[in-house]
Amino acid sequence: MTKHDDEHAELDRMHHDIVAPKYDELIVDPRQTLNDVIFKRVAKRLPARGRSMLDLGAGTGHMAIRFGRGYDRVMLVDHSRGMLEQARRNTAGVKSDLRFEVTDALGFVGKCDDRFDLITCVGFLHHLRADQLQFVFSNLMRLLEPDGRILLAEPVATPRTEPKAIQWWNRTSLPKFEQYVQLAPMPDEAPLNLQLLKDVYAEFGFATAYERRGWEVFSHFGGSSIDKLVIPVLDFLFGAEGVVWVGLLEKTVKPSGGPQSFLQT
Numbered sequence: 494m495t496k497h498d499d500e501h502a503e504l505d506r507m508h509h510d511i512v513a514p515k516y517d518e519l520i521v522d523p524r525q526t527l528n529d530v531i532f533k534r535v536a537k538r539l540p541a542r543g544r545s546m547l548d549l550g551a552g553t554g555h556m557a558i559r560f561g562r563g564y565d566r567v568m569l570v571d572h573s574r575g576m577l578e579q580a581r582r583n584t585a586g587v588k589s590d591l592r593f594e595v596t597d598a599l600g601f602v603g604k605c606d607d608r609f610d611l612i613t614c615v616g617f618l619h620h621l622r623a624d625q626l627q628f629v630f631s632n633l634m635r636l637l638e639p640d641g642r643i644l645l646a647e648p649v650a651t652p653r654t655e656p657k658a659i660q661w662w663n664r665t666s667l668p669k670f671e672q673y674v675q676l677a678p679m680p681d682e683a684p685l686n687l688q689l690l691k692d693v694y695a696e697f698g699f700a701t702a703y704e705r706r707g708w709e710v711f712s713h714f715g716g717s718s719i720d721k722l723v724i725p726v727l728d729f730l731f732g733a734e735g736v737v738w739v740g741l742l743e744k745t746v747k748p749s750g751g752p753q754s755f756l757q758t
């Protein structure tokens with residue numbers, strides 16, 4: 494790791510430790526209805542049951558809450574202790590064997606020798622440089638079972654501006670976001686270059702089994718039935734070139750052995 498990586502990761506970890514108690518209220522809850530729409534489509538493409546799931550950059554555990562029940566063992570990895578403490582509380586009703594690892598995700602994938610049927614990375618990969626993405630995917634090839642799936646959801650760069658209808662709909666959620674950015678210094682981050690991400694995972698033998706894009710459409714009526722009616726329609730009408738990309742990956746090639754290192758030191 495370079496000094497820059499250390500500083501970036503440390504700022505990110507401190508940020509998430511501070512925001513953890515408010516993260517669900519300000520970030521997860523406003524997206525819940527849209528996430529229900531998006532991940533329902535993904536769930537249809539996952540095996541009904543599996544032995545093990547790994548969630549990298551697990552945050553407050555909403556992937557484990559959504560999908561963990563289908564897996565005997567679920568490993569949640571995050572460098573923020575505060576986020577994982579929140580995840581522990583949030584997942585109390587999930588009856589799988591849950592493990593919580595407070596550690597750097599890159600270090601984790603480099604050393605881990607378990608195998609997983611489902612690996613999720615949601616809102617985590619856009620923190621990484623190209624060489625770090627290569628390091629992660631070279632190791633995920635080893636960690637994923639041959640018929641396993643990787644679920645990604647990340648902000649990606651788009652030339653489009655947010656459609657006016659969505660700006661109008663989202664206006665009541667802006668105060669929550671403003672509250673969020675004032676909680677702690679924001680880590681330096683930008684949306685991912687989607688083509689770069691696709692090139693990296695293709696290089697390491699993964700193919701896109703399913704993908705979709707959309708805008709962030711926040712709950713306007715607290716997730717009520719009006720939100721449940723309107724949000725899928727807005728998503729359907731305007732989503733095509735949106736800022737959020739969701740992808741489900743599968744292996745095209747068999748693993749070739751041990752971990753590879755592309756990290757600059």
Ligand SMILES: C[S@@+](CC[C@H](N)C(=O)[O-])C[C@H]1O[C@@H](n2cnc3c(N)ncnc32)[C@H](O)[C@@H]1O
Nearest residue numbers: 509550551552571572573576597598615616617
């Ligand atoms: C945007 S949050 C997303 C959390 C969760 N996946 C979700 O969708 O709500 C990103 C998470 O990744 C974690 N994270 C970022 N970089 C990390 C790293 N290098 N190692 C471990 N966790 C990391 C942060 O602490 C944070 O909890």
